[in-house]
Amino acid sequence: MESFLAAAVIAAMPLLFATLGELITEKSGSLNLGVEGMMLMGAVIGFIVAYGTGSPSAALLGAFAAGAGGALVFAVVTVTLRGNQVVTGLTLTIFGGGFARFVGDPLVGQSVPKSVQAFFAQAPMPGLSEIPALGPIFFRQDAFVYMGYILVILVSLYLYRTRPGLNMRAVGENTAAADASGVAVDFHKYAHIIFGGGLCGLGGAYLALVTVPIWQADVVTGRGWIAVALVIFASWNPTKAFFGSFLFGALSILGFRLQSMGFHISQYLVDMFPYAATIAIVIVSTHKNRREDLPPADLSVPYFREER
């Protein structure tokens, strides 16, 4: 059981980074459906940089920049040029997939260099890893996972305890009021779309550098979309996003576990489960009506001052 839950944490990481990225984007009022594309861009650039330099930090930086770059395109088209958010996000997903296959084409089948693999090898946290039950599950992981934990805390603090976090939530909840009180609307939208995209890129990088350290063009396989659903599941709350990702990580590896326990069930049928569960979540979360569970009021509502 412990080993299963520890594996679930690893499976959860790409989802966690992408979910937090999309959560930040949505909190500032934009619905970017390009998560899958940004994850793929982050995955391929992270892999290429790791492959070329052997430096884990450069690889992470590259992956962040790639996801942020995709998000920047989204921001220009939807914020400045006021294009349709849904179609722009979908385009970003298609573009990102093509980008990853095109740019990564010469590297298919290559492995992540040993130096990078070693950096992301399991490293038990002194002290914490000795806690009964929790230690082996959460604190005998790799450096990337610890980054994920820290990120959950930082994003929560940022959203609920800082002035810029308050301002960006104001932009997402009531853009006109935020604008009237002097918050730079476009600046906040740009900044959070881009940062959110960077996190999605990191989520993709986890898949390409740690989960399967061999390049293959279809690494993300719908996880970006599950992340979009997880934001709803988590009712736009970073802590809940962590538990949601953990739950889905566990679901996604449940098939292997059941088979190894002797249940004869087709892998393909088990693979359907996370997607079906996502649908169930989307249906159930339609019925939330507590104030704090609702989406940002001005989510994906275009805002043009001159049209007020």
Added chain:
Amino acid sequence: MISPVKVTKRDDVPKKQVALILTVSIVLALVFSGIVLLFFDLNPFTVFGTIVTGALGSPMRIEQTLIKAIPLTIASLGILVAFKMKFWNIGGEGQIMMGALCASYVALNHGDLPQPLLLVLMAAASIAGGGVWALIPAAFKAKMGTNETIFTLMMNYIIIKFVMYLQYGPWKDPASKGFPKIPMFSENALLPNVLGLHAGWIIMIVLVAAVYFFINYTKKGYEITVVGESLETARYAGMNIPAIIMTAMFVSGGLLGLVGFVQASALEKTLTWGLSSNYGFTAIITAWLARLNAITTLFVCLAFALLLQGASYIQLSMNVSSAIADVVQGVILFFVLGSDFFLRYRVKWVGLKNAGEVKL
């Protein structure tokens, strides 16, 4: 924010100007893609030239281009009907797959029926299958307001995994010696060639006209447009919005399901889990580029089929990944989405001197 440009809303844009702005944005997109190619040490003129010759250079290549245009056009028509209503159906892949599955079920179990009857039954099954697969998220949207974007997308993965299960499990051809494939259809289940091209092209042309007529000249089509433009108006006019949503989505999914029938019957000659070939997603781009007009869709799809066929040709001839097609498509759509701005707003340069008076 102080800005040297002044942006005002505009309502009437002459058709000529629309065409001009669209052309400029597509040219800019191609120039931008060309610059990207330069970064990869590829000569853009050679690449684009090879795409064109790869798509149109011989009768066989033209046939291949048209074979790609048929499913893409029908799929785009399906997407168009849903998008007209602002129902974001991104479940096209799954609806194609469900259509193919239902048509294949008929073909594999009743392969000895006379050809015309069998083909009609297969087509009907594919429409019903794709339609019902789309109706599930539509019903939740109509009755409970469930977000359709993620719902329709997740339906893709579910049905594709299910077809994988069939292909590697219960439906596997015992005669294929362990190779995971579903048995080939009988002769009677294959779409015949008409004038050198499989009969899907006739279905395509009929459907372009039919969807154009449906959207522009029928009551249902009008209601779909109204629901898409303003739910308030639709409600005020006393329209039955849930019924409209469900009808439109059944039509949308049915059209996409039909793509599955065409691909299974005319191209693969059996069911495979990869037969939707991303048409369900590409159709989103083409339908949007065509501004959700059925006739324009046909021409946009012909152009995109050229790009797709050309890209698969350069993969062979120049060893450049065919993914370049997705990249170029994405870039074109980004530019067109952005150019929309200049259709909806008038941008006037007022200079920095006057900038203080004009606040953005």
